[in-house]
Amino acid sequence: MIREMTLATRLTLAAQAGLAACADQDGMCETASGGYHIELPEADNPPLVVFLHGYGGTATGTMKNRSMVEPLLARGYAVMAPEGAERNGRQSWNFFPGWEGRDEAAFLTEVVQDASNTFGVDTDRVVLGGFSAGAFMVYYLACAAPDTFSAYVPVSGGFWRPHPEACDGPVRLFHTHGWTDNVVPLEGRLLGGGRFHQGDIFAGLEIWRVANECADTKPSGFSTTGQFMRRYWTGCAEGSALEFALFPGGHGVPKGWADMMVDWYEGLPGG
Template identity: 80%
Template sequence: MRAKFWLALGLAVAGQSAAAACGGADEICEIDTGGYFIELPEKENPPLVVFLHGYGGSGAGTMKNRGMVDPLLDRGYAVMAPDGAVRNGRKSWNFYPGWDGRDETAFLTEVVEDAADRFGVDSDRVVLGGFSAGGFMVNYLACDAPDTFSAYVPVSGGFWRPHPESCEGPVRLFHTHGWTDNVVPLEGRLLGGGRFHQGDIFAGLEIWREANECADTKPSGFSTTDQFMRRKWNRCADGSALEFALFPGGHTVPNGWADMMLDWYEGLPGG
C-alpha cells in the first residue's frame, strides 16, 4: 500500500511538472485553441500583462522585445504573449465584427485561465495590451466585453471604419500612438484596394468617452512623461478611466511605454 501511495504521488507531481514545463521566452504553452509564451517575475501570484503582436508577428517575437518585457518583469508582472491565428498566411487577430475565425475573447480568457492554473498568475489583475493589429483586437474586445480584463492598453491600433456605433462601458483604457505613424495613421488609411478603412483614433476616443459617460469632451488634465504628451478624462462614470498618450515617433512600441503604462494602471482603484 505504501509503495502504491508513493508511486501515485510521484505520478501526480510528474504530471504537474509536465503541465508547467512550458514557459520562458522560447517555450510555447499550448491549449486546444492556440498557444502562448510567458515569463514570470520572482514573486508569487503576480499580476499579468497580456500583449498581442501585430499582423504577421508572433508571440515569440513579442517576447524578444526586451525593452518592453524586462521593465514589466522588473515591476513584478508576469508577461504573456499569445500567438494569433493564421489569417491569409500570416498570424493575426480575428477582431473585426462579422469575420469568421477563432473566438478571440474566449481564447484569451482560456490562456489566462491556463496560466493561472500552471503558474499561479493572478487572473483578477490582468492588463490586455497589443500593438497594431493587436491594438485593434484590444479595442474591439474592450468594446464588446469590457469586464473580461482589468484594463486595456492598446498601442498603435484603434477601430476600423465604419466605427462602432457604441461600446459597452465603463472601461479602463490607456491608448498610446505615434505622431508620425504612417502604418496606422491617426486619421486612418485605406487598405486592400479600398476594401478596408482604418478608423480615426480621435473618433475612437469619442466612442470611449460616450461609453464612459464622460461629462465633457474636454480632457480633465494634461501632462507630459518624458517623450509622451498625455491627456485624460476624469469626469466620467465610476469604475472608468480613459487616457491618451502621443509620442513623436512612428509605428512602434515606444521606449518608456511599459513603466508609464504601469504607473497609470497602479494608480487606478484596485490596480
C-alpha cells in the same frame, strides 16, 4: 490550490508535467485553441500583462522586445504573449465583427486561465495590451466585453470604419500612439484596394468617452512623461478611466511605455 504555492513549487510541478518550456522563450504553452509564451517575475500570484503582436508577428517576437518585457518583469508583472491565428497566410487576430475565425475573446480567456492554473497569475489583475493589429483586437474586445480584463492598453491601433455605433462601458483604457505613424495613421487609411478602412483614433476616443459617460469632451488635464504627451478625462462613470498618450515616433512600441503604463494602471482604484 496552486495559487497558494511558492513560485519554485509551481515551476517544479510545471516541469514534471512537461510544461517547463512555457516559462522561457524556447517553448510555447499549448491550450485547446492555441498557444502562448509567458515569463514570470520573482513573485507569487503576480498580476499579468497580456500583449498581442501585430499582423504577421509572433508570440516569440513579442517576447524578444526586451525593452518592453524586462521593465514589466522588474515591476512584478508576469508577461504573456499569445500566438495569433493564421489570417491570409500570416499570424493575426480575428478582431472585426462578423469575420469568421477563432473566437479570440474565448481564446484569451482560456490562456489566462491556463496561466493561472499553471503559474498562479492573478486573474483579477490582468491588463490586455497589443500593438497594431493586436491593438485592433484590444479595441474591439474592450468595446464588446469591457469586464473581461482589468484594463486595456492598446498601442498604435484602434477601430476600423465603420466605427462601432456604441461600446459597452465603463472601460479602463490607456491608448498610446505615434505622432508620425504612417502604418496606422491617427486619421486612419485605406487598405486592400479600398476594401478596408482604418478608423480615426480621435473618433474612437469619442466612442470611449460616451461609453464611460464622461461629462465633457475636452480633456480634464494634460501631463508629460519623458517623450510622451498625455491627456486624460475625469468626471466619467465610476470604475472608468481614459487616457491618451502621443509620442514623436512612428509605428512601434516606444521605449518607456511599459513603466508609464504600469504607473497609470497602479494609480487606478484596485490597480
